[in-house]
Amino acid sequence: MGETMLHIRDLNSHYGLSHVIQGISLDVQKGEILGVFGRNGVGKTTLLKNIAGWVKPSSGSIRLDGKDIGGSEPDAINREGLAIVPEDRRIFPGLTVQENLELGLLGLKGPKPVSKLDPVLERFPRLAERVRQPATTLSGGEQQMLAMARIMVADPRVVLIDEPSEGLAPMIVAEIFAIVREMRDAGCAIVLVEQNIHEALAVCDRFVLIERGTIVFEGDAEDEPTREKLLQKLAV
Numbered sequence: 665m666g667e668t669m670l671h672i673r674d675l676n677s678h679y680g681l682s683h684v685i686q687g688i689s690l691d692v693q694k695g696e697i698l699g700v701f702g703r704n705g706v707g708k709t710t711l712l713k714n715i716a717g718w719v720k721p722s723s724g725s726i727r728l729d730g731k732d733i734g735g736s737e738p739d740a741i742n743r744e745g746l747a748i749v750p751e752d753r754r755i756f757p758g759l760t761v762q763e764n765l766e767l768g769l770l771g772l773k774g775p776k777p778v779s780k781l782d783p784v785l786e787r788f789p790r791l792a793e794r795v796r797q798p799a800t801t802l803s804g805g806e807q808q809m810l811a812m813a814r815i816m817v818a819d820p821r822v823v824l825i826d827e828p829s830e831g832l833a834p835m836i837v838a839e840i841f842a843i844v845r846e847m848r849d850a851g852c853a854i855v856l857v858e859q860n861i862h863e864a865l866a867v868c869d870r871f872v873l874i875e876r877g878t879i880v881f882e883g884d885a886e887d888e889p890t891r892e893k894l895l896q897k898l899a900v
């Protein structure tokens with residue numbers, strides 16, 4: 665049995681009168697990737713935003729390594745060791761690659777040494793070559809790499825990633841998923857929202873399927889009959 669890093673119980677969340685997250689409970693262990701699947705508009709992004717503190721839950725609990733973070737401010741949650749790579753990547757186009765990476769240091773609790781960028785730049789040579797360029801000069805794939813690299817600067821314990829493969833060429837998608845695996849192998853607990861089901865199943869350990877804000881099916885991503893059932897339910 666692994667060490668539970670993210671523990672969510674009976675989470676509910678609304679946009680006005682719209683009840684978007686309806687009683688979701690899930691756990692993610694250290695060194696595990698949980699895939700979150702479902703059609704457009706079922707609440708996947710809203711679930712991530714609740715965990716990261718961008719949207720407030722109406723009720724329910726969210727614990728990070730045992731500590732209650734439900735309803736806390738995003739920067740406080742970030743300093744507890746939870747980082748999010750949002751769907752729109754949130755790269756600041758007018759800032760250089762280096763400056764965008766330095767923003768990742770805000771996720772550190774104490775001092776924020778720029779030396780923390782060194783191992784990350786070693787891992788991403790294409791970004792290292794471009795540290796002084798404005799981020800706007802990067803390709804879509806490089807911007808996704810930058811978004812991933814930026815969270816790695818602060819060694820997060822829990823990582824939420826929203827549709828990283830969207831709009832990217834297959835070779836870049838493979839690179840991105842290789843990085844997700846590396847983070848998992850380094851001990852991160854990862855929640856991965858993906859529409860690219862076949863690619864995502866190859867990297868996830870477990871998955872949940874969401875329909876109208878509720879988990880309707882879940883299982884082990886390595887179990888062939890379970891995967892088949894998921895693909896049938898999604899009709900892909």
Ligand SMILES: Nc1ncnc2c1ncn2[C@@H]1O[C@H](COP(=O)(O)OP(=O)(O)OP(=O)(O)O)[C@@H](O)[C@H]1O
Nearest residue numbers: 679680682684702703704705706707708709710711
């Ligand atoms: N800021 C908002 N205000 C009001 N309604 C919203 C807001 N953001 C999302 N919604 C609605 O909440 C529902 C869930 O949206 P969400 O983005 O979480 O779904 P999703 O499963 O991530 O879909 P997608 O794959 O299209 O991103 C949708 O009906 C959406 O229109």
